[in-house]
Amino acid sequence: MSLQFSIYTVPLALAAGLSAALVAEVFRLRDRRTAPQVLGVLVATTIWAGADAIRIASSDPAQKLLWQDVRFLGSTLVVLAVFLHALEYSNREEWITTRSVVALSAVFVVTNGLMWTDQLVGHDLVITGYRTATVGSTTVLEFDYGPWFYLNAAYSYLLLAGAMGMYVTEFLQRRGAFRRQTAGLILALSVPWALNGVFLLGYSPIDLTAFGLTVTAVAFVAQLHWFQLLDVVPIARSTVVNHIENGYFVIDADDMVLDVNEAGAELLGRPREAIIGTTVDDLFAAYPGVVETFRDRRDVREDITLHQDGERHDYEVDISPIHDGHDQYVGRVLLIRDVTERRRRQRELERRTEALERQNERLDRFANIVAHDLRNPLSVAKGHLELDRADHDPENLDEIEEALDRMDEITDDVLALARQEEATVDPEPVDLAECCLDAWRTVDTGEAGLRVRTARTVAADPSQLRRSLENLFRNSIEQGGPAVDVTVGDLEDGFYVADDGPGIPPDERDRVFESGYTTIESGTGFGLSVVENIAEAHGWSVRATESEAGGARFEFTGVEERPPDETGREAEPEGR
Known part of the structure; x- marks a missing residue:
């Protein structure tokens, strides 16, 4: 084959060599999305x-005609490969079937x-002369x-216009880095079009479209190899709807x-542009804790x-995944x-449900109190009433009165507990010493004494x-006797009420606040439960411990202090 040198063979030979080299690289990545289409573009x-x-370098017209036929094989294959690439890139891969590929290839x-039969048959359907x-x-050939x-x-x-349309649509729908990457594909596909236009308009004697297609192929390989864009985004877009109210990443x-x-x-x-990438x-x-929780999941x-x-x-x-x-x-x-709002409503519903359950528990507890605790003094009263009818002994009336007082006391405590659990707290500045003295006056203290060491x-x-x-004062007197001494004093963030009575055993100190718990026959078991409920309603904590004198001591903490009165005082013992 006789050859001739032409400057135009250099870019075309370089383009062929570069494309052939990239074929091996893309074949290595053949499992990635669109790799088969990119491979087709490179081979074409x-x-x-x-x-x-070779056609330009050959000086023999017969050789030029042969390589013209080979050239058509590449030009038709590249158009088909670019169109199929656009289909998959734009998430239309379901259109790529054996039947559709055969139909698209029919014209080519x-x-x-x-082309290959023209020389043999002379039908002149593609080339009529040269x-x-x-x-x-x-020396070149010019064709009719x-x-x-x-x-x-x-x-x-x-087909090329259809491919370009799909790329442009993706460009308009995407943002940030993806939009720039799609713009790169559009520009790369425009290069061979521009070179082909230059040739058709007569500005270049040689068609360098194949050289321009190498630019397109390199851009496709770059997207496939470095950005890995084609591996993930189209599949993800088919996994979830593009426009949803939930955050989608x-x-x-x-x-x-x-x-x-x-x-x-x-x-x-x-902004999206700041997040992508x-x-x-x-x-x-x-x-960071959230990131670690979901990192490998x-x-x-x-x-x-x-x-x-x-x-x-x-x-x-x-x-x-x-x-x-x-x-x-x-x-x-x-x-x-x-x-957030749904969970808030759920928590509110759970809170209301728990409140109803607590209310039902209280009703059950009160029913048990009425059924059990009130039945005993009522039975006593009825028994002594029968005796009084028989012998008219004045002692029977005393027993009846005591039983009725007991029933009245139980009723008061039950009502106090029920009202306290339903009550709301309306705090205001209260002089603690004055409140202690007022409470002491309303309790049957007998010979008991009170010391208030707080201002x-x-x-x-x-x-x-x-x-x-x-309730605390009454408890001290019931447990410690009529001569017990009660002291109210300050803590760092609250106050205490202590006595010098027998005290509370360590293993029973947590139980004393339970409703109905009592260690004496005349007690109702509700007084200290009321005390705990009042403390909790104020946001305080209360605990039972031992006083310095070995008696009971109740400590209230978390108590908010307000500015004191002009003068503090220590109350003298009362009632002794």
């Missing part, structure tokens, strides 16, 4: 550019068949084309955020609670739902605090 570009380079198969021409020192050539050209440009196998919807951006308070560690840097649904700006927020996290067509793991889809003013509901102190 290698054939087209290589055939053009006929074109290549007509002539030699000289461009500088290079038949009707099928123009039909093939129109069909090719139709696509994360690749390296924990980089590839896509996010507007709801996700709003959830994080950042960042790592999960950077995106959720304020919540691919399929999970779980609730999390975060505190943002001092407020509680509840979220449902739903993670689904993404696999490619070869079942290879390529990333995750992350859905985040803000369920503190506390935030409390005065009537409830007074009832609490009355």
Whole structure:
């Protein structure tokens, strides 16, 4: 074969060599999405550019005609490969079937068949004639084309226009890094179109379209190899709807955020462009514990609670794995739902349910009290009434009166407990010493004594605090006898009530606040339960311990202190 040197063979030979080299690289990545289409573009570009380079370098017209036929094989294959690439890139891979590929290839198969049979049959459907021409020192062939050539050209440009339309649609729908990457594909596909236009308009004597297609092929390989865009995003877009109210994130196998919807951006308070391309560690840097919890989890649904700006927020996290067509793991889809309001309503419903259960428990407890505790003194009263009818002994009337007093006492305590559990606290500044003296005066103290060693003013509901102190004083007298001494004094964040009676055994100190618990026959077992309920209603804590004198001591802590009166005082013992 006789050869001639032409400067135009250099870019075409380089394009063929580069495309052939990239074939090996893409073949290594053949399991990735769109790799077969990119491989088709590279093989077609290698054939087209290589055939053009040899056709120009050959000076023999017969050889030029042969490589012209080979060139058509590359030009038709590249159009088909680009169109199929656009289908899969734009998430229309369901259109790529054996039947559709055969249908799309039909025109190109006929074109290549007509090219290779034209010399034998002379049908002139593609090329009707040719002539030699000289461009500088290079001999080239100029062709006259038949009707099928123009039909093939129109069909090719139709497919290329369709591919460009799909790329442009993706460009308009995407944001941030993805939009820039799609713009790169559009520009790369425009290069061969521009070079072909330059040739058709007569500005270049040689068609360098194949060289331009190498630029397109390199761009496709870059997207496939470095950005890995084609592995994840189209599949993710088919996994969830593009526009959903929940936060939607696509994360690749390296924990980089590839896509996010507007709801996700709003959830994080950042623009989409600032989120795409960042790592999960950077995106959720304020919540490292959450990141570690979900780092290696691919399929999970779980609730999390975060505190943002001092407020509680509840979220449902739903993670689904993404696999490619070869079942290879390529990333995750992350859905985040803000369920703060729903969880708040659930907690409120649970709170109301618990309140109803507590109310039912109280009703059961009160029913037991009425059925059991009131029955005993009632039986006593009825028995002595029968005796009085028989012998008219005045002692029977005393026993009846005592039983009725006992029933009255039980009724008062039960009502106090019930009202306290339903009552609300309305705190105001209360002089603790004055309240102690008022409570002491309403209790049958006998020979008992009271020492008030406090000048503190506390935030409390005065009537409830007074009832609490009355119950404590009454308890000290019932347990310690009529000569017991009671002391009220200050703690660092509260106050105490102590006596010098027999005290409370250590193993019973937690039980004394239980409703109905008592160690004496005349006690109701509700007084200290009322005390605990009043403390809890105020947000205080109360505990039973031992006094310095070995008696009982009740300590109230968490008590809010208000400014004291002008003078404090220590109350002198009363009632002795």
